[in-house]
Amino acid sequence: MAEDTQQWYASWFDSPFYHILYKDRDHSEAQLFMDNLTEYLNVPEHGKILDLACGKGRHSMYLNSLGYDVTGVDLSKNSIDYAKQFENDTLHFDVHDMCKPYGKTFDAVFNLFTSFGYFENEDDNLKTIKAIKANLNDYGFGVIDFMNTDFVIDNLVAENVKTVEGIDFHQKRHVEDGYIIKTITFNANGEDYEFQEHVRALTLNDFKILFEKAGVYLLDVFGDYKLNAFHKNTSERLVMIFK
Structure with a gap:
């Protein structure tokens, strides 16, 4: 069985059933989040954004439609093969493991919709944050959008x-x-x-420890896609901005 020879997410996220189960995820909420986030971060016009664990590229495409130069990367070859049909001069997709630096720098690196904490090896969480840091230019911001584990x-x-x-x-x-x-x-x-x-049940405190080890600074924390304040017991999301 393939599941025994690779990490669980490699087979499940590559499965057509994964995309069927989650196909009704709220696009308008996601787009509102992208609007709010890019505005809040003041990403420069035609700025470069790296979308880590982009799946089939839906959010990358939307960010590109806002005028940004977007690169979407994901471990799933099936997803990237699908996304590649939508490429243009300022939208590119690539198979890439987010634990490793991509080799280019960006104005913003986004890791959205709880695409973190899947690794069986704990070290990979820290490696991913270090890789995000390496992928940021001098003015760039990293964003991890995770579930609020307590909630x-x-x-x-x-x-x-x-x-x-x-x-x-x-x-x-x-x-x-x-x-x-x-x-x-x-x-x-x-x-x-x-x-x-x-998914690792990481709390804000766990992330703070990882950020400190990776040498990045947590600048802001939000609790939802409208960028309201984070409350441990009631917020649905944990959106962290760092550099």
């Missing part, structure tokens, strides 16, 4: 079923050894599938 755990839905395109996705969630684990089981085309998502 998520307090409001964890233990079990539910989500039906998309005629597939019943059975989702179970629990916390174990510092990870929030979601088990997804379903039957498609007469075959049974099971995938798991493991």
